[in-house]
Amino acid sequence: MALGRKIGKTVAWIIAVLIVLIAVLVIVFLTFDWNRARPWVDDKVSQAIGRQFEITGDLKVGWQRPPGETGWRRWVPWPRFSAEKITVANPDWTKQKFFATLDEIDFQVGILPLLAHDIVIPSINLVNPSVDLERLKDNRDNWTFKFKQSSEPSAWNLQLHDIALDKGTIAYADEITKADMQAVVNTLGQMVPIGDVMKQQEAASQKSSAQMVGKSGASKLNQQVDKAAASEAAAASAASAAAAENASAPNPASVSANTSITTKEGPKPPVPPYGIGWSVKGKYNSVAVSGDGKVGGVLALQDAMRPFPVQADVRIGDTHIAFVGTVTDPAHLAALDLRLWLQGVSLEHLYPIVGVTLPATPPYATEGRLVGQFKADGNVFRYENFTGRVGGSDLNGSLTFVGRKPRPLLSGELVSNLLQFSDLAPIIGADSNASKAKRGDTEKQPSSKALPTEEFKTDRWKAIDADVKFTGRKIIKDPALPISNLYTHVVMTDGVLSFEPLSFGVAGGTLSSTIHLDGSKEPLQGRFSTSARHLKLKQLLPTVKTMQSALGEVNGDAALSATGNSPAALAGTMNGELKTLITDGTVSRLYMEAAGLNVANAVYEKLFGKHDVKINCAAADFVATNGVLESRVFALDTDDAVINMDGTVNLKTEEMDLNIHPHTKGFRVFSLRSPLYVKGTFKDPHVGVDAGALAVRGAAAVGLGLLNPFAALIPLIAPSNNKPLPCTQMLADMRTAPSAPPPGQKQNAKGAPGYMEPGVANPAAASSSSSTGAKSVKGANGGPARPAVSTPASAALYRGS
Known part of the structure; x- marks a missing residue:
């Protein structure tokens, strides 16, 4: 005890x-x-x-x-x-x-x-x-700290x-990105679910789209989005049904817009709500920046596999970027999955923001899904199944960005179901000065110039490689323009921009070009190869009623080279050849008679109807020398008339100096068959009758009339000349492929074919030379030169194959 x-x-x-x-x-x-x-x-x-x-x-x-x-x-x-x-x-x-x-x-x-x-x-x-x-x-x-490292892991x-x-x-x-920004961060008063934020952002982005592309454009964009969502839902339903039938097959990855994510590995945790809000203002790349957004709370960062919610609504200059979605393992940026909205004045303005080279465009608005993976060997981002409006055109497709070395790659396929032809103008600087000013271009198009003078931004072409296919299924344009569709494959590699090809549907046929623009050189060096196949005569002028009965096709080829940093500069240094051929066909007699200035017959046709005239052959062969197009061969042979043309078109000054010489076949009364001229500039052309030749005929008629009233008819009577052009020789010559020298080199001169020389094998031309004072068409030095660059051509192409 x-x-x-x-x-x-x-x-x-x-x-x-x-x-x-x-x-x-x-x-x-x-x-x-x-x-x-x-x-x-x-x-x-x-x-x-x-x-x-x-x-x-x-x-x-x-x-x-x-x-x-x-x-x-x-x-x-x-x-x-x-x-x-x-x-x-x-x-x-x-x-x-x-x-x-x-x-x-x-x-x-x-x-x-x-x-x-x-x-x-x-x-x-x-x-x-x-x-x-x-x-x-x-x-x-x-922001890089030198933390004290322990040799042993912390307990x-x-x-x-x-x-x-x-x-x-x-x-x-x-100082590298020229950024000067200030952000304010606050804890939200209450947690906000991602579904609520998605709805709010949808409404805000629709309002922004309406401001950029108009209410009608925004409404059409919403319809495109709804249609794409319905198609995606149908595809997902079909995939789910297929997966149910075959449980062993993995489900394709899908993302819910609301709270959860499902992948082929299985379901992941629900998306946590937003807990922190932020706002920003300042400048990035010297461009004004403002915006706000939300992110998840710190608790959502604890699980690296759990999706972390992010949201942003930011304006950078005239570009509006908004997104709602998730980031996986935000501490290490493993992956992202966002619904992305983009609106802006021009797609080219994305370059200083994201470093992607895109063309100048009208105002645009797009919406789609952006998924990305951050990898050591190069980040990969995909803008999947997006829909958009660019000007008055719709745009749909997918683009992939791969951050590879030495340059990233942008690839994908784009489709426009209804393409406004005018929306293509900003790409080459052909839009109005008001449009240029709106997209921030300070260089104005001179009022006297028709060819675009705005320079290409070649300094950006080396920033990225590209491999993008674009299809314009239906082109909306002026009724007089005979273009129906468009396809191009754009390839950009180390500063060289290529269109392989750039193909238009024209007048029931095709106009296809292969274009190479080497922006790594100063000035830019260009090579062009163009072919026209099966262009229908009656469709070339669809608004002219009298042409609707015309038959026949136009085929042609061109090989050209040039140097210059704008479309106008390239045209002004053009060297090469252009060849065009019209195969057998018919055309309204009224056009032939009007071309020959047979006034009485033209009036007759107007009053009593019209008949068709058969085309035996028609050919045009132009040579371009330092921007000057010269007609080496231009001839049209029909049953009623032979028409020749000579002169030059200066692409540098945009001036024309052409003379058209009609030669009547058969006996004609009251014929004023005097030469026509086409002068002036592209912006201000002048077409009319050679006043000198017409005055001579008129004076002769007056003088003879004083002596004898019947003698006054003599100058107005066209004698018969039934000798046709040598069509066989012309067709053979047209089948020779056009050629062009390397960019920056002058085209070697070639003379006109022998059959075009007066008095040799062309009586019509000889008659023209003697009776109307027409100039014979000759090359500067004559003789063919060996082509340095040529395009493949086949005789079959000119026979309508």
């Missing part, structure tokens, strides 16, 4: 001592001036981060009941730490003194988890945190559940 009492007293004394000791420690802990520990804390943190850390305000420690605990654990108080006026210094080269400042930080730490080496912090409250981010041109930045594990922000600010100044 005595031993029991002795042990009891001992235990009682021990418990009493412990109680007293705990009481003393609590009293000391509560009454201790923790500001004395600030130098020690400052020194330890500064050593850990490699920057000067300092607490200039109060450092306090208190005790509070733990949040969320039950049972006896709720009686174990947790320490609550708070510190005021904290600063983290910047390197000495920065403009701002501090990297970060904080008015106050406070947090609780769980006591019992410390026994298992777990530091559990339910929440950290940050009051007015401010962070300054800076980067210089030499790539030095102030402690940190668990941070949440962060509460009260007006956090972030400043970002970057």
Whole structure:
């Protein structure tokens, strides 16, 4: 018993001592001036981060009941730490003194988890945190810290559940991207589900689309989106049915717009709600930036496999970018899956934002799904099944961006079901000055110039490679323009832009070109190869009623080269050959008679109907020398007339000096068959009768009329000339492929064929030379030159195959 009492007293004394000791420690802990520990804390943190850390305000420690605990654990108080006026210094080269400042930080730490080496912090409250981010041109930045590394792994594990922000600010100044931006970050008043944010962003983006492409365009875009969604839903339903029949087959990945993600590996956790909001303003690449958005709370970062919600609605200059979606493992940016909206004045304005070279366009609005994977060997992004409006045209397709070396690659296929032909004008700078000003181009098209003078932005062509196919299934245009559809395959490699091919449906046939523009050279070097096949005569002028009975086809080839940094400059240095041939066909007699200025017959046809005239052959052979097109052969032979043309077209000055010589076949009365002229410029052409030749005929008629009234008819009588052009020789010559020298070299001169020389094998031309004073068409030096660049041609192509 005595031993029991002795042990009891001992235990009682021990418990009493412990109680007293705990009481003393609590009293000391509560009454201790923790500001004395600030130098020690400052020194330890500064050593850990490699920057000067300092607490200039109060450092306090208190005790509070733990949040969320039950049972006896709720009686174990947790320490609550708070510190005021904290600063983290910047390197000495920065403009701002501090990297970060904080008015106050406070947090609780769980006591019992410390026994298992777990530091559990339910929440950290940050009051007015401010962070300054800076980067210089030499790539030095102030956000890279030299943390003190331990040789052994830490035995402690940190668990941070949440962060509460009260007006956090972030400043970002970057000399490389020319960025100067300020962001404000706040904790949202309540958690917001991703589905609600998606609906809000849809409405905001639809309103923005209407501002950019008009209400009608936005309405059509919504219809496109609904149609695409219905098609996607049908495809998903079919895939699900197929998967149900064959459970072993993996399901294609699909993303819900609301709360969850399903992949072939199985379902993933629901998308957590948004917890933090942000706004930004400033400049990026010297362009104004403003916007806002939301991200998930810190708790959503705990699981790297759990999708982290992000949302943004940002305007950069005249470009509007908005997205709602998720990021996988945001700490390491493993992948992203977003619904993306883009609107802007021109697609080319995306270049300073994302570094992707795109053509100049009218205002646009697009909507689609952007998925991406961040990889060490190159990030991959896919803008999948997007729909859009570009000007008055629809645009649909998918694009893939691969961040490979030495240049990224943009590839994909685009389709426009209804393409406004005028929407293609900005691509080559052929839009109006008002349109140029709207898309930020300061260079104006001279009022006297028809060919576009806006220069290509070749400095951007080396930033990215491209392999994109584009189809315009139906072209909406002026009724007089005989173009029906468009297909092109755009390839850009190391500064060389190629269209392989650029093909239009024209007048029931095709006009196809292969174009190579080498933007790595200064000036740009261009090579062009064009072929026209099966162009129907009656469809070339679809609005002219008298042409609707015309038969026959137009075929042709061209090989050209040039140098220059704009379409006008390229045209002004053009060298090469163009050949065109009209095969057997018919055309309205009215056009033939009008061309011969047989006034009486033209009136007769107008009053009493019209008949058709058979075309025996028609050929045109032009040579381009330093931008000057010269007619080497231009002849049209029908049963009623032979028409020749000579002269030049100067593509550099855009001036024309052409003479057309009609020769009547058969006996004609009241024929004023005088030469026509086409002069002036492309913008201001002048077409008329050779006044000199007509005056001679008129004076002769008046003079003879004074002597004998019947003699006055002599100058107006066209004698018969039944000798046709040598069509066989012309056709054979047209089958020879056109050629062009390398870019920058002058085209070797070639003389006109022998059968076009007056008095040799063309009596009609000889008659023209003697009776009307027409110029014979000769080459500068005569004789064919060996072609340096040629395009393949086949006789079968000219026989209508």
